[in-house]
Every structure is written in structure tokens, then in C-alpha cells.
């Protein structure tokens with residue numbers, strides 16, 4: 324039998340915050356490229372209390388890192404609620420389900436279902452990929468484990484079944500733009516309880532996307548967390564604008580990052596000025612996201628810059644994070 | 649058709665290094681059409697090998713023959729009297745042709761001269777592209793005649809993923825542009841007013857009909873010769 328969850332699907336903090344109608348804030352914690360648990364503990368200490376959950380990435384960009392399940396279990400012990408990511412690239416439905424059972428047994432309650440980046444650009448490009456499932460059929464499987472008490476094959480789960488708050492990702496800036504809101508609707512239908520979007524810098528385009536999402540009524544079926552993140556340098560902004568497919572960084576943002584360090588001779592001070600501007604832009608983005616109908620929260624991605632999250636959360640008026648019993 | 653490409657010349661040379669009498673066997677079907685292992689390519693390769701081994705001071709007897717279809721016993725029988733004369737057969741058939749020779753002539757030693765690449769077609773002169781992964785359960789009716797199993801880099805059934813950009817797959821580089829199959833599928837079906845097909849969630853695929861179910865075999869009673 325399932326745990327007593329008081330009417331919640333999973334009883335995770337993130338679920339409770341969203342159900343209470345609070346504007347949610349999630350963050351991101353990238354596991355290390357080694358076996359050091361201390362890295363997770365340090366990052367968890369930085370994020371704890373400043374978000375309703377932190378995404379633990381799963382071999383992100385196809386680079387081998389500590390497994391998301393292990394890192395998430397460490398986060399649980401440290402009192403930081405993990406949102407465990409799981410991609411379809413590295414495991415088939417057997418491995419995924421056994422990991423899902425294990426993750427639940429370890430106290431993990433949020434699961435983000437992804438297709439995963441292709442291995443081509445990671446550090447093992449000669450690997451074979453799996454893609455037994457895609458993000459959609461993974462969502463269906465995780466929902467089935469929770470709501471129907473059944474494995475993907477249809478067999479009943481005897482005993483405790485894994486009850487996750489189920490997440491999915493969507494990139495509003497990927498092509499074809501017209502189809503993206505429908506794909507989001509499909510993910511909600513497949514089983515997603517919440518969606519985290521890719522990093523947003525082009526707000527007008529995101530608004531247009533959200534308008535279509537709201538017109539379809541999808542925001543009533545799934546909580547949508549808008550992806551935001553602080554830029555560290557003008558170079559990073561340019562790189563994202565020019566080199567990262569599916570990223571949309573307007574020139575205006577790049578210009579603001581360039582202006583920030585202008586005229587400052589001291590290298591350290593120059594870098595600090597850029598970082599400050601990056602945080603400022605991020606805070607402004609959060610304010611704008613709050614105003615967009617259908618947006619239920621923000622997902623703050625400060626990759627390898629976890630220190631920025633408390634500052635952003637503070638400045639954006641996201642603190643203290645609600646505690647829901 | 650089956651699309652193949654000739655292995656690098658040095659690799660082929662190394663593979664035949666220990667043999668003295670080599671028979672290069674071409675195939676008149678798929679690999680002829682994709683200019684990899686037909687009569688013409690057999691001729692060029694055989695003479696290049698003759699020349700190269702001569703220059704190396706180790707001349708070999710390299711003969712050539714092209715059968716109509718290397719993957720059928722009947723056509724292989726046309727070389728059955730010759731094959732015993734050679735200590736090595738260099739097949740310019742696809743992987744099926746190589747194996748057919750090995751199976752039909754158990755005494756023969758056979759090496760592959762081609763890399764069998766994919767099931768595809770020439771999209772323009774000199775350019776071939778993959779089209780089918782022989783999954784054993786065709787779904788082309790759902791996807792506007794565009795195969796996501798073979799043509800989406802992740803074989804997604806509910807694409808496109810978040811890496812689709814400007815019609816290109818996320819694995820594209822400046823040197824290697826790969827079309828996003830799902831971009832093609834979505835655009836085609838939306839233009840046709842078949843959004844409903846795209847909205848339907850395709851559940852997890854049954855890969856049993858694919859290679860994952862083990863080596864496949866089709867046996868048709870209606871075609872089998874009556875057993876005594």
C-alpha cells in the first residue's frame with residue numbers, strides 16, 4: 324500500500340507549495356564528476372531553505388557524473404528536497420523502473436522525466452544510446468507506477484508503490500514554435516504534474532508561448548515553472564545567444580552584460596560587476612514571470628554557481644520559502 | 649535499398665595481406681546502385697590491389713567476378729566451381745552477401761570489403777540517407793511517411809525534443825547537418841490539418857519485433873516447398 328499522503332499525490336514539499344497556490348521556486352544542483360559526497364553536501368547547504376526543491380541532474384549534457392539517484396539521496400539526508408532527473412538515454416525500462424523503486428525507497432519524492440541530451444557532444448561519444456522510452460512514455464510509466472500500482476508491463480506492484488510528484492521539461496524556444504504548446508499539453512496528459520521550462524531570456528516570445536498554453540487550458544492541468552538563470556559574463560551570454568541551439572538570448576541582454584563591466588580596469592571588479600548585472604537581470608526576469616498568467620513558479624538555474632541562488636531568491640522577494648504542514 | 653561504402657584501401661590491403669590468390673566478388677544489386685561493390689568497383693579495386701601489391705614487392709593473383717545477387721544461393725552457385733581455387737574471397741557485397749558466401753561455401757575464407765551502412769536511398773546524385781531501421785512494426789502511417797525510428801537521433805515516438813532548431817537536429821554541427829525528423833513530421837501533419845495525429849501519445853514501443861527480440865526470421869508456409 325502507498326504511504327499516507329493526505330490527499331497529495333506524493334506529499335513532496337514542491338507539491339505542497341504548488342497545491343497551496345504559492346509561487347514556487349526550484350533550483351539546480353549538478354553532481355560532481357567524481358565520487359565525492361562532500362561536494363553534494365556543500366551545495367545542498369547553499370541551497371537549503373532557499374528553494375522548494377533542487378533538480379539533481381542525470382549525466383547532463385551526456386557527461387558522466389555521480390548518479391542523480393545517489394546525489395539525490397545525499398541531498399535528502401542533508402535536508403534539501405531533491406527533484407531527481409531521469410533521462411531515457413542511458414537506461415531501458417527495466418533499469419529505469421528499478422531505479423525508480425530505489426529512489427522512492429531512499430526518500431526521493433520528485434522525479435523529472437527527460438529524453439536527455441544526445442551522447443554525441445558528451446564525454447563518451449562512442450557510447451550506444453538506449454531510448455527504449457521517450458520522455459512521454461517515461462511519464463506514462465511513472466504515473467502508472469503511482470496511480471495504477473502497475474509496472475510498465477502491466478504487472479501489479481505488490482507492496483509499496485513509488486509515488487512521485489512527476490515533472491517534465493519543455494523548451495518554448497525550440498522548433499516548431501507552433502507545436503510546442505501542444506507538446507506541453509501532451510506531457511500533462513501523459514502524467515506530468517509540473518513542467519520546468521528551458522532558460523528564458525526572450526520574455527515577449529515566452530509570453531506568446533504562455534498565451535497559447537493558457538488558451539489550451541493546459542496551465543490548469545499542470546504547474547508551469549519558468550526557467551531563469553543568472554548570466555555570469557558577457558561571453559557566456561554571447562555564447563548562449565550564438566552557439567546553443569534552442570536558446571534565445573536577445574541582443575539587449577548581451578548588451579547589458581557587456582555594459583556592466585565597461586570602464587572598470589581591475590579584472591576582479593570587472594567580473595564582479597558583470598556577475599552583479601547577471602543577478603539583477605535574473606531578478607527582473609523573475610518579477611516579469613510572476614506577472615505572466617499561467618506561470619506557477621520559477622526554476623532558477625545557476626549552474627556551478629549555487630551561491631547566487633540565495634541572493635536571487637532574496638532580491639526577488641521569494642523568501643522565506645513557505646512551510647506547509 | 650541497402651547502402652554500403654567501401655572500406656579504406658589500406659584496410660582492405662591489410663585484410664588480404666596474408667593471401668596469395670584472392671577472388672574479389674561483387675554484387676549486382678544494392679551495392680551496384682550505390683556504387684560501392686558492383687562490377688565497376690570490383691574492377692577498380694582489383695586492379696588497384698594488383699598494382700599496390702606489386703609495388704610492395706609481393707604481387708598477388710587477384711581475380712574478379714560479380715554475381716547478380718550475393719545474397720541468394722542460386723546466384724552464388726555460379727561461382728561454386730571457382731571458389732575453391734582461392735585462398736581468400738574479398739566480398740564487395742553487403743554484410744548479407746559476405747555471410748551468404750561464408751555459409752554457402754563453408755571451406756572458403758571470406759573478408760568484407762565494404763562497410764554496410766544503412767537502409768536508405770539516394771536523395772541526390774552521390775548522396776544517400778538512412779530511411780528505415782527495420783523495426784519490424786511499421787508506423788509510417790502515423791508520421792506522415794517519415795520514419796522517426798531511423799531518422800530521429802533518439803528514435804523518439806513523441807518528438808520533437810527540445811534540441812530541435814531551425815529544422816535541424818541537436819546533433820548537427822557546421823560540418824554535419826542532420827535534419828530533425830520530428831520537425832519534418834510536425835510541419836507536414838500540421839500543414840495537412842492532421843494535428844490530431846500529433847496529439848495522440850504514442851506509448852512505449854514494443855521492440856520485440858526489432859533486433860531487441862533476438863535475430864529475426866520469417867517462415868511462410870505458403871511459399872515453403874512441401875516436405876517429403
Ligand code: SF4
Pocket residue numbers: 779780781782783784785786787788795796797798
Ligand atoms: S517505422 Fe520501422 S519499419 Fe517503418 S520505416 Fe521506420 S524503422 Fe522501418
Ligand code: SF4
Pocket residue numbers: 799800801802803804807808809810811812813816817818819827828829830831
Ligand atoms: S532534434 Fe529532432 S531528430 Fe534530433 S533528437 Fe530531437 S526530435 Fe529527434
